[in-house]
Structures are given as structure tokens and as C-alpha cells.
Amino acid sequence: MSVTIELPHVGESVVEGTIGKWLKKPGDMVQRYEPLVEVVTDKVTMEVPSPVTGSLLRVLAEEGETIPMGAPIAEMDSDEVPPSTPPAPSSELVSLSPQASESQVPREASAGTTGYLVKGAPVGPTGGGPAPEAATQAAPAAPAPASATPAATPATPPPAREGARLSPAVRRLVQEHRLDIGQVQGTGMGGRITREDVLNFIETGPKPGTPATAAASPTPAPATDGQQEEEHVALTPVRRMIAEAMVRSVTEIPHAWSTVEVDVTGLVALRSQLRADFQQREGVELTYLPFIIKAVVESLKEHRTLNASWGGDKIILKNKINLGIAVAAPDGLIVPVIHDADRMSIAGLARALSDIAQRARQKKLTLVDVQGGTFTLNNTGALGSTVSQPIINHPQAGILTTEAIVKRPMIRDDAIAIRSMMNLCLSFDHRINDGAESSGFLQAVKGRLEAMGPETAIY
Template identity: 40%
Template sequence: MSIEVRVPTLGESVTEATVATWFKKPGDKVAADEMLCELETDKVTVEVPAPSAGTLGEIVAAEGETVGVDALLATLNEGAGAAPAPAQPAAEEKTGGGNVDVMVPTLGESVTEATVATWFKKVGDTVAQDEMLCELETDKVSVEVPAPASGTLTQIVAAEGSTVQANGKLAVIGGAGAATTPAPAASAAPAAAAEAPVASDRDVANAPSAEKLMAEKGLDPASVRGTGRDGRIMKEDVMRAAAAPAPVATAPASAPAAAPRAPVAAEDAEREERVKMTRLRQTIARRLKDAQNTAAILTTYNEVDMTEVMALRNQYKDEFEKKHGVRLGFMSFFTKACVHALKEVPEVNAEIDGTDIVYKNYVHMGIAAGTPQGLVVPVIRDADQMSFAGLEKAIAEKGRRARDGKLSMAEMQGGTFTISNGGVYGSLMSSPILNPPQSGILGMHKIQERPMVVNGQIVIRPMMYLALSYDHRIVDGKGAVTFLVRVKDALEDPRRLLMDL
């Protein structure tokens, strides 16, 4: 029997929240009332417990998505429940002498490695069972690793930034099997002496977002008063503590962590603001840098006279919108032109897999879109089989979902070629970076009137620079230039698109 996990009541006047962290992944067994995920609103952090024991089915609202009250978060298959401990079977390995190895948990289907993003604890810290030790990041999700037992963190094997394999060793906890009550008391009791001392329960572990923020700002948990259940430190508690003058005394203890940064004058530091990069921004940064490190990126340029496309669009835009219910823009023309060019130069639509070249006999077109959270690339699948109206509808719908933060991972994967339109921001010329593992990306730019020589006469024409960045390991200069010329020809004479020329 399937049970729906929905957004709980968030409080007076609060109508929506952001999914901050999923503690479980599809296929994990959960116990009744075990925490599944954490939501964040403008006011509080809200934990969502499992309504019953079972197995987590589908996650409907991914991390970073905005959800309303009573929105569907996930489904739970009832009847296969288990105690919380078995959810991370790979995280514990007895080594004798009271030591327990902390292992990389199961990362998900087809994911074989992860990067250690953040350690919430340091060597020598006392930890309670199920207290969050560190956070791992994969290309798809972030995974938090809880302590498999109570004790003292005696060794960190995989430091922040290192890559670990599935089932790899992360750390060692010594003194395992000791009473769990004293372990978190060191951090929970100073926060509020009158709070209940049973800090070994998972329910009173600090919010992961709070742990990260405290580590980032160099705050000792003992200096932060938790207002959550049983004294649990929430993200807003850390923000209040950071804004107060008292915690300044604890800053020198963590100052060495920020050593790589150049010294800043005190008066300048007071006017700075330090903000943690979002997971999306970190992923963008990592993927773009990986592309530069891996591919032999080269960019070639051309320019296109937009006169004919603009005239055709102006002639039919009203009739087009009346019939199809969507506006006729330039993106459908560029998508169609790229599809035709990709058929003639298939290596631009291919990718390298080891020592093989994988040619794609289809076009899944990525359309880069800027959002308040960062650049995302939703994919229009089988764009080569779509009409102008179908393309415009798909592009508009993906664009809306991107701006609303509703895109799923599936909607941003599988692209074979990408179009990026910097012209909407006023860019005149740029060199786009590849979206790996793709081998080509077309950069569109601002349409600007310039004097051009046509049939021996100087005339004013609406011109746009085009830039094709490509992986020179697979695409030769001849193929890149041919591709751009075919795109230019199709846009300067749109009738070629109808004739498949």
C-alpha cells in the first residue's frame, strides 16, 4: 500500500517552503516517525517525519524545490519498515577494540563515487549515534552520513574535497558502544541547561543546515541557543548568534580555516557579506571547470543577418499565436537551424566515451536559461521531430519551470547539444563553455543594427554574432565552420528550413 508524504502545516501566514535536505533516498527503509526531509521557510525549519514504517518510494519534490502547504513530497510503500539504523547498512564496520569504521553509504543507482563536501565534526569531537558527521556530493544528490555509533571521532580518512568510492572508508569512531547520553551533552547542554539531557535521540540532533552554517561562520555550538525541539539548534538560531556581538570571541578559533584568503582591513571586513554557495552554484562551478579541464575547447565565430527571420516572424506572429496559443520567438528558428546543421555535421552532436565516439541519431536540445538561483539547462527531447509550434511550447514551458525552480533532474539530463542566448542580457559577443559530455554549444547574442555591404551598397542590417564552442578532440575546424555556415544560411533564408536544405 502506497502512502503519500505531504507538506505539513507551516505556521500562521506561511504558505510555502523550500525542500532543504532529504535524509533518505528512494528504496531506503524507514521507521515510523523517522525524519525523511527538512523544509525551510522564511521563519523556521520544519522536519517531515515518516507517517508510518515502510520503504521510501518516489521523491516528488527534490532538494531546492519550493512547495506549498499540503503539496506532495514523496510516496511511502507501507509494510516494509525497519528501525532507523539499517537505513545505512554500509556506514558501520567493526574494527575491534571498540572502534567503528564510518563507510560511504549507498549512493544510488549508477553512482559509484562522491566528493566529501563538508565535515560537521573534527577529530576529537564526541558524537552521538545518528548525529550527522559529514556531507557527500555526487553529480545528482547530496548525501549526509550519520554516525553509526556513539563515541569519539578519532580519525578522518577522507578530507573535504577528496573523492571517495562507494563503500569507501570515511572515518573511525573510537569508544563505540559507550552510553549515548553524554555524547551530545557537550554541545546540547551549554545551549540551554534546563533542556532535557536525553540528547542521544536523533530527534535532538542539530539541523544539518545549522551545522553547516556554524562551521562556515566559525561558531561553537555551545554559544548558540537552540530554539528547536528539545533544544535543537536551527538555522535561524545560528543566524541570530552570528549577528550578535558576543560570538565574536569564538571567531579566532576557526580563523585558520579561512587562511587562503588575502588579509582584509577591519573597516573593509565590516562592510563585507559572506554567503554560502548554493548546491546549484557549486554544481555549476564544478561542471564548468571540469569541462575546461577535460575538453579541448575552441570557439569559432560568424555573424548572421536577421532581416529575413525578423520579417517572417513579424508577418506571421499574430496568426501563429492565435492558432497555437504561444508566441513565435527566435529560439524555434535557431533550434531548427541547429537541427539541420547537426544532421550535416554529426560529430557536433556526438560525445566521447573513453576511446569511442558515440554518435547520436537524435537531437535532445538543451536550452540554457538564467534563473535567480543560477544557470540551468532544461532539455527539449527529440527536438528534431518537433514543429515550430511544438518547439515554442516546449521552450516556454521549460523556461517557466526553470524560473519557478520546478525542474527535475531528469529534465536537465540527456542533452546532446546546447543553445545559450546571452543576447537577452545585452551580450554582443562571448565564448560559451561546453556542457559536458556534449561536444558543442551555440552562443546567440544581441541583435544590433550595423552598416553592411550588400550588392555593392552600404545598408543598415540587424546583425547577430554567433559563437560555436566545440570539443576539438572530436570536432575539426572544418566541421565547426561548416556547422556555423549552415546555421547562418538557414537563418538568412528561412525557406531552406521548410525545404530541408
């Protein structure tokens, strides 16, 4: 019998996904739980396994196409009965009440979804995820996702308008052939234009009765090889979602910025003293970052408005300290989260940091690994940076960067001494914190780092 495979829900306000790559082609035999397709969301890149054993009949969503969660993506011929039908795409979003606590936010997909999260890596600085209040307020205004099984479908899909959302593959075809997208009729879900629609339009031209758009300006003659001055690179799904996250943050959050200079000479000596023994005992590298994380999480306990988010008519203070760590991965920047970081020792933080960084680069993070972040730390100093102005992970209240440690001549006790110096740079939400609060937090981190020395315990 024919079985429809749907895009599974992955929880926590993820309402749509982009088909990244089909791992099977029509005609292939697929075993139950064998990876079927790679899907990119604003939270995670995941492999969706087949819920049944059978033969893949046809693909319903092309690579690069963005569709709502719960929508059909493929048909298979199988004698097995798939799990129960997944919930409506909007159910995860509207279920978040303004009074919901963090513990009430669903962390896993519903038990009846057709497909299960196997592995993934978060995309862009999305370690925090939208606050329950923001998600609830945004739900009425956001356009409802197209239903996977619409009650009535028009005989002829309406032509797409200029503002229609196109997949990267479709957009690239339109640009290459200089098409008027308003004359292309979409046959995809909700009238969405697919790659086949564009290819058919290129071969046959506009269909009779298709309304023409307003007169466009004359199309310039294509440049010859000698005149070409630009090269257009199509966006990958990961890069597009990072871009959307960045624009959202700088659009909605009024960023302010501050920096302090920290003398980490004692920290450098401490790490040098412990490094070899720690590597032999724990099997992981002891970097400077676990020491800095410890100073940050202890300071967040004292300055709670930095471990917070904006709630419209209130400030939401987070009781847990879940620290997001920015990691440069092959596909782009990702931000896995160390949960309850304030409860760990420096050695425990080193182990946790090594684990999430390695799994992030290997694309083995789970959805839980990128959820619930309350503050973000980015070690830009590893790239040689000495000053930076980071963008906050929406909806968090701040992000801190640690810059490169450099030796410089400093005045100490009226004498010139060579010291190891590092800058800390903080971007903060000016709706929640002013200069006094942000400076107090930076000074607290600075004081803890400068106090580290041979007597500092790491266990």
C-alpha cells in the same frame, strides 16, 4: 512504530544530495505523499514526500548537509509500513556498462524507493549527464558513499581533517569563529562534521585526547567596521553545484571557440509577419529561438560529431538530437531538454520551448526534463550580449550561443544597406572536432537562417 525515512534514489548516476530545506519540523503530523523535505542534487531540486502518514520524530540530516542516496534522513512514528528498502547508493553508478545505449540508462527511480520525485528544476548546465563510459571508468576511483547502515561504527568518530567536505552551514560557522576544523570531532555519517558538532565545540572547546593540527600561522586580528573591505556570502547548494559543473567542464574538456556573423533580415521580417497570428492561434509567443533551433537541429544531422561525446578511446555519436536550452531561473542557470527536437516543426518547437521555459522558472520540471541532452543552445542575446564564449555542458561536444540582433550598415551588391545582423558563437570539444568541422557546422546554421523568408513554413 518508528519508521526510518531514507533519501530516495532518483537515477542516472545521482549518488548524493544536499538537504536544502526541511518543510516539516519534529512533532508535526505528516500525511502520506505530503512534501517533507527539499533536496538538491546535481541534476534536480526536488521535494521528497513522506512515504507514510505519521508524526515526524526527529531529523537525521541537517539543512546544508550532503549525504549519499539511500541514507536515512529522518524518523517518523507511524502505523504504516513504508515501501521496500531502496537499493544501495552505488547501484545506479556501477550498473552502467560501457556498451550500454542511451535507452538502457535508467530514467526513473527504482520502484522500491522510500520516497518519490514530485517536482524539480535542474541545476546548472547538467542537461547531458555523464556518459555511461565515463561513469563506469570513474566508479572505481571515486570514494564509496558512506553506507546508510554501517556494519561497525567506531566508539569515537575520528576528527575531521582540513580537507574534509563541509556543508555550507558548517563552513560558515567555522569561518565566523575562526576554528581549527582538525580539532572538531564529527558525529555524523562516516565522521562527517555537523552543525551541532561545531556548536558543541564552540561551547566546550576541544575534547581531551583530540590531536592538534600542525602549528598554524598567527591569526590576524579581526577587522574593525572601518577596516572591513570584504563580505563573504555563503554558497547555496544550487550555486555550489553549478560551480562544480563549470570546473569539471573546463578541467576535462579542451575548449575551442569560433564565431560567424549571420544576416537575419529575412528572419526578422518573417517573424514580424507571423507573430500576431501565431500568438492568437497557439497562445504562446513566437520568438526567434524556435527558428534558430530548427536551423541548429537540421545542421546537427549533417555534422554528427557536434552531436557527440568523448568516450576515452572512441567518439560516441548520438542518434537522437536532444537539445538543451539554457534558462535563467531564480535560483540559477538551468538547462531543460527538448527531446527529439529534430522531429518537430518550428511551431512545435515554439510550444515546447514555451512549456519547458515556464516550468523551469516555476520549478515544476521533472528529472526526465533535464536528462539526455546531446547539444546545448543558449540565447545570450536576450541579455544584450553580442559576443560570448560559453562553457560546454559536460560531456557534450559543443554549445552554441545566439547573440543580440542589431541593425548595422552592410555592403550588399556594392551598395550600403541596413541589415539585421546576429553573431553565432560556438564552443566545441577540440578532442572531437577541429576547426574544419566546427566551421562547417556554423556555416550550415548560418546558411539555413539566412535562407528564411516569407516562404518558410512553420508547420
